[in-house]
Amino acid sequence: MFSCLLAMKPRCYLLILSLACFSNVVLCCPAICKCYPQRAEVVCNEVPLTEYPSQGLPETTTMLTIQFTNITLLTEQHLNATPSLTELHLYSNQLQNVSSHLLRGVPHLHTLDLTGNKLNELPAGVFSHAQLRNLVLKKNQIQKAEADWLPDNSNLTWLDVSGNRLTEVPASLLQKLSQLENLDLSNNKLEKIAANSLTILTRLERLNLQNNKLDTLDPSVFQSMPNLAYLFLTRNKLNKLPPNLFQMLSRLQYLSLEDNQLSHIPTGLLDPLVNLDEDGLDLTVNPFVCDEKMEYLWRWLLKNKKKVFLAGSITCAKPPSLAGRSVLSLTQSELNLHS
Numbered sequence: 001m002f003s004c005l006l007a008m009k010p011r012c013y014l015l016i017l018s019l020a021c022f023s024n025v026v027l028c029c030p031a032i033c034k035c036y037p038q039r040a041e042v043v044c045n046e047v048p049l050t051e052y053p054s055q056g057l058p059e060t061t062t063m064l065t066i067q068f069t070n071i072t073l074l075t076e077q078h079l080n081a082t083p084s085l086t087e088l089h090l091y092s093n094q095l096q097n098v099s100s101h102l103l104r105g106v107p108h109l110h111t112l113d114l115t116g117n118k119l120n121e122l123p124a125g126v127f128s129h130a131q132l133r134n135l136v137l138k139k140n141q142i143q144k145a146e147a148d149w150l151p152d153n154s155n156l157t158w159l160d161v162s163g164n165r166l167t168e169v170p171a172s173l174l175q176k177l178s179q180l181e182n183l184d185l186s187n188n189k190l191e192k193i194a195a196n197s198l199t200i201l202t203r204l205e206r207l208n209l210q211n212n213k214l215d216t217l218d219p220s221v222f223q224s225m226p227n228l229a230y231l232f233l234t235r236n237k238l239n240k241l242p243p244n245l246f247q248m249l250s251r252l253q254y255l256s257l258e259d260n261q262l263s264h265i266p267t268g269l270l271d272p273l274v275n276l277d278e279d280g281l282d283l284t285v286n287p288f289v290c291d292e293k294m295e296y297l298w299r300w301l302l303k304n305k306k307k308v309f310l311a312g313s314i315t316c317a318k319p320p321s322l323a324g325r326s327v328l329s330l331t332q333s334e335l336n337l338h339s
């Protein structure tokens with residue numbers, strides 16, 4: 001199926017005529033894939049592949065996309081066929097196994113996307129050897145993230161492990177990611193972010209922890225991220241936040257705390273957030289208790305309405321007499337404040 005003869009159907013004759021084919025390489029392309037020799041790209045989209053098509057790939061390929069196929073295994077030997085690879089996109093296949101030292105033969109690879117496969121465990125050294133900058137492991141079945149996946153001085157700037165089954169992220173893995181700018185851990189089962197485990201991430205601009213099971217956050221977690229601009233904490237179980245949690249986040253533009261279990265906002269919590277965008281803070285769907293301890297949030301909302309998404313929809317859950325009332329609509333006497 002991948003023989004070059006088959007591949008040299010009319011399309012390839014045309015390529016030969018236009019001298020666009022690679023001159024020093026076998027002139028072929030896996031018959032069921034599309035090859036774009038001028039940009040050294042190969043795309044195998046929704047075709048009946050059950051094995052990685054290394055046989056037919058032009059050696060000079062730099063960009064390879066294999067998506068919606070039934071390949072289950074990816075090895076170092078497979079990738080040796082395309083030593084110039086810089087981007088490998090393997091979206092929505094059936095990958096269950098990848099070999100250790102997977103990237104030894106593709107030292108220029110900077111982007112690896114393994115979204116939507118069936119990966120569960122990854123072997124030691126799996127992402128070593130290449131100068132990876134973007135790694136996407138979204139929507140797999142990974143239960144445990146391991147420090148030995150990555151080399152010590154990793155240059156990753158983008159790591160997406162969202163949509164897996166992680167209950168924790170080892171500090172030893174995060175320790176290797178000093179260049180990281182974007183970290184997506186959303187849609188996992190994280191219960192805890194260990195104190196100081198994120199302190200190396202001083203370049204982080206975007207952190208997504210949405211849809212996990214976090215019930216508290218250690219005061220240390222965001223203290224070393226002066227560049228953080230987007231922070232997503234929606235749909236966790238946060239019931240209490242330390243007053244100085246956001247102390248260092250003066251560049252923050254967007255913060256979502258929607259759909260948690262917050263009953264109060266501690267005095268001073270939001271004061272450091274001087275750069276929030278319009279509608280940049282989401283506090284809706286929290287069971288706020290509208291008693292005298294709400295004074296800080298109430299005053300802050302009155303002053304910063306424009307920065308708050310659906311500010312009028314932030315409501316009291318308690319006491320019963322105020323249940324359902326918009327916090328913004330409360331009066332001093334309803335909050336039992338003595339002026």
Ligand SMILES: *[C@@H]1O[C@H](CO)[C@@H](O)[C@H](O)[C@H]1NC(C)=O
Nearest residue numbers: 045046047048049068069070
């Ligand atoms: C993958 O395998 C399934 C089940 O055998 C089949 O229905 C499907 O068509 C295959 N997909 C492709 C793209 O060949």
Ligand SMILES: *[C@@H]1O[C@H](CO)[C@@H](O)[C@H](O)[C@H]1NC(C)=O
Nearest residue numbers: 073096097098118119120121
């Ligand atoms: C692939 O992984 C599965 C489970 O993740 C394992 O049972 C199987 O032995 C592995 N196969 C190979 C070829 O490594």
Ligand SMILES: *[C@@H]1O[C@H](CO)[C@@H](O)[C@H](O)[C@H]1NC(C)=O
Nearest residue numbers: 130131132151152153154155
């Ligand atoms: C990261 O980049 C630095 C500087 O370019 C380089 O010395 C180092 O080897 C790179 N790390 C890896 C794991 O490739």
